[in-house]
Amino acid sequence: MVEAEASGEGNGSSSILSQKRPRCSSISPGDGAKRVGTEDKRLSTTLLDLSILDCPICFEAFTIPIFQCDNGHLTCSSCCPKLSDKCPSCSSPIGRIRCKAMESVLESIFIPCPNAKFGCTKKVSYGKESTHEKECTFSLCSCPVLDCNYTGSYKDLYDHYKFIHLDCYVDIVLNTFSFGNSFRAYMNISDKILLRLDHTRSLLFVVQCFREPYGVYVTVRCIAPSAPEVGEFSYHISYTSVDEHTMIYKSPVVKRIREVSFQTPQENSMLLIPLGCLNGDSLEMDICIKKKTNQE
Structure with a gap:
């Protein structure tokens, strides 16, 4: 039931709905007349x-x-x-x-x-x-760190990652970025993810790479529900290959997810770095995440 x-x-x-008796307004003595209940x-x-x-x-x-x-x-x-x-x-x-x-x-x-x-x-x-x-802002989000089973709201997840998975204040500073300012991202392709913090909205962003036979895809996601109060974001990635060829990818939207998947997404909104442009197993990129207009 x-x-x-x-x-x-x-x-x-x-047989379908069992209704409770409607509430009525109280009747005070001395009214001179009985008031009809509302x-x-x-x-x-x-x-x-x-x-x-x-x-x-x-x-x-x-x-x-x-x-x-x-x-x-x-x-x-x-x-x-x-x-x-x-x-x-x-x-x-x-x-x-x-x-x-x-x-x-x-x-x-x-x-x-x-x-x-x-x-x-x-x-x-x-x-x-x-x-x-x-x-819903109370929807559970999963910690993206390998072998960590923590789930919580997106703000609780931010605090969890910040205080459980980062060793010290220096780590917190190094892993924090500011909207509209580019940051240098170093990651190993085999690691698959790189996490960055936004302290202004208590948000956790993840840079993901997916190795395929013809190259490596790179994308940026935000670990949060699609609640309006979270906000909307765009991003661009700049990568310079070993032969000094620069590739720039701009996305009008940062997709919001509640759990990180390591399966290559079936979508085209990602940067593709061809195999011939890779420098071993490491990636060095400049990434800028921006808040959409009309947001504080």
């Missing part, structure tokens, strides 16, 4: 079975629009094309008639954020938990 919250004054079936527009409810809010075909949470056949069988918009618009229960056409009643129920159900136990107090529409979790 899951506690949920429903907005509005709909008369839901008692119902709370937001009623606390108990949802008996969450599966009624899931598509019976794919078992994923319903999202609007929801479709029904002439006999009332439901399906989500993603499943309709896969079913060739034919109801699997009764073979009636499905995909043209919206189930407005179920859509209204869905819009009225709010559940706690999956990160409520870590401090998030927001309630989100059922089925949109994963969308909110990507932007």
